Amino acid sequence: MRTIKSYVKRKGRITDGQNLAIKNLWSKYGVDFKKEILDFPSLFCNENPIYLEIGFGDGELLIKQAQLYPKINFIGIEVHDPGIGHCLLQIENHNLCNVRIISHDAIEVLEEQIGNTSLERINIYFPDPWPKKKHHKRRIIQLDFLDLLYEKLFSKGLLYLATDWENYKEHINFSIKDHGKFMSIQYHEHEGDQAIDRPTSKFEQRGLKKGHKIWDWQLRKLI
Numbered sequence: 726m727r728t729i730k731s732y733v734k735r736k737g738r739i740t741d742g743q744n745l746a747i748k749n750l751w752s753k754y755g756v757d758f759k760k761e762i763l764d765f766p767s768l769f770c771n772e773n774p775i776y777l778e779i780g781f782g783d784g785e786l787l788i789k790q791a792q793l794y795p796k797i798n799f800i801g802i803e804v805h806d807p808g809i810g811h812c813l814l815q816i817e818n819h820n821l822c823n824v825r826i827i828s829h830d831a832i833e834v835l836e837e838q839i840g841n842t843s844l845e846r847i848n849i850y851f852p853d854p855w856p857k858k859k860h861h862k863r864r865i866i867q868l869d870f871l872d873l874l875y876e877k878l879f880s881k882g883l884l885y886l887a888t889d890w891e892n893y894k895e896h897i898n899f900s901i902k903d904h905g906k907f908m909s910i911q912y913h914e915h916e917g918d919q920a921i922d923r924p925t926s927k928f929e930q931r932g933l934k935k936g937h938k939i940w941d942w943q944l945r946k947l948i
């Protein structure tokens with residue numbers, strides 16, 4: 726797939742607590758990146774459905790959803806260390822046994838570690854908007870990426886997206902139409918009050934305070 730990354734690894738300040746969490750909790754909740762397909766039943770010790778969240782930030786929505794749905798297994802992928810540390814702390818504090826984290830580029834994780842037709846649902850909430858035109862190629866939602874998501878979802882599996890960036894909303898709508906293999910089940914433009922099957926997040930609230938609108942999609946893999 727493409728070589729241009731959809732993220733830049735920011736140095737970002739990492740707190741002592743987050744560092745310690747990575748050191749002490751990674752072996753409990755982290756999954757190392759390997760070029761080997763994951764065996765979900767042995768990873769979670771059960772056969773519950775798998776929801777994947779790509780770019781979970783500090784894990785706020787991942788944790789809230791894992792609390793809401795204890796009979797679902799959640800895999801979160803993120804590359805930002807402070808967010809990973811924060812999320813590990815939350816998993817431990819809430820005693821969640823249905824969450825695992827991978828710290829690596831989501832595109833490579835999908836290609837190398839996630840089996841085809843193994844996911845019931847994929848969530849991508851507020852992906853980096855890359856606002857400058859010259860950076861649009863860095864946006865994670867592209868046709869080849871949609872192909873990859875399509876391949877990993879079960880038949881009729883679900884894809885949830887949200888953004889607060891109007892030009893990215895247009896880009897997403899064009900991409901979905903061009904791709905043609907996802908059907909729109911729900912699509913809302915709203916002001917923080919019509920999120921589709923997800924709690925609200927701090928990130929979303931920040932966008933709303935800046936006067937942004939929010940766009941949410943629920944898409945279904947055709948076939």
Ligand SMILES: C[S@@+](CC[C@H](N)C(=O)[O-])C[C@H]1O[C@@H](n2cnc3c(N)ncnc32)[C@H](O)[C@@H]1O
Pocket residue numbers: 731732779780781782783785786802803804805808829830831832849850851852853854865926928929
């Ligand atoms: C704008 S933030 C949104 C975070 C979170 N979803 C939320 O709603 O609060 C986007 C996140 O996606 C992550 N990200 C971007 N590209 C990624 C990739 N290829 N693999 C893993 N994470 C990625 C970034 O590190 C960043 O934390």
